[in-house]
Amino acid sequence: MSDESVIRDLQQSWFQATMAGEIDTICDLMTEDVVFLTPGRPPFGKSEFLESFRAMAQQVSMQCEGQYEEIVVAGDVAYARAKLDITVTPRNGNPSMQLSGYTLSVLRRSSDGKWLLSRDANLLTPVSG
Numbered sequence: 001m002s003d004e005s006v007i008r009d010l011q012q013s014w015f016q017a018t019m020a021g022e023i024d025t026i027c028d029l030m031t032e033d034v035v036f037l038t039p040g041r042p043p044f045g046k047s048e049f050l051e052s053f054r055a056m057a058q059q060v061s062m063q064c065e066g067q068y069e070e071i072v073v074a075g076d077v078a079y080a081r082a083k084l085d086i087t088v089t090p091r092n093g094n095p096s097m098q099l100s101g102y103t104l105s106v107l108r109r110s111s112d113g114k115w116l117l118s119r120d121a122n123l124l125t126p127v128s129g
Helices: 003-020 023-027 046-059
Strands: 030-038 041-044 060-074 077-090 097-109 115-122
Touching (some): 003 060, 003 077, 003 097, 023 046
Parallel strands (some): 030 115
Antiparallel strands (some): 077 097
16 A cells, blocks of 8 residues: 555544544554644644543534645655545534634654654634635
8 A cells, every 4th residue: 555545544544533532543643742733822732632632522523524635755754735624513502613724734654654643734714604
């Protein structure tokens, strides 16, 4: 299987784990030193991401769609640009919110050959309608 295919599979595994609330699976898809960049917030790492995910998973369900539009592999590092659409549905019955936009991800191949998310810039914003 090509590196590009493996990276695409990682993205789909991330989506499936997010929708199922499988935090252990998500944890296994990122490096220990992962850094997330999101609007209006300083960069944060793995522990902050997992803490936020746990809290969020109790309050909302998510439907994730999208795909990498570009993947470039250079040795043991790759970057990938994606277009994503996310629907966030509160568990309390409030209306769903649509998010859409782009991400830029940096991935690294681990010593065991597995591709992992290392850096992620998430530029999704609410869809106005």
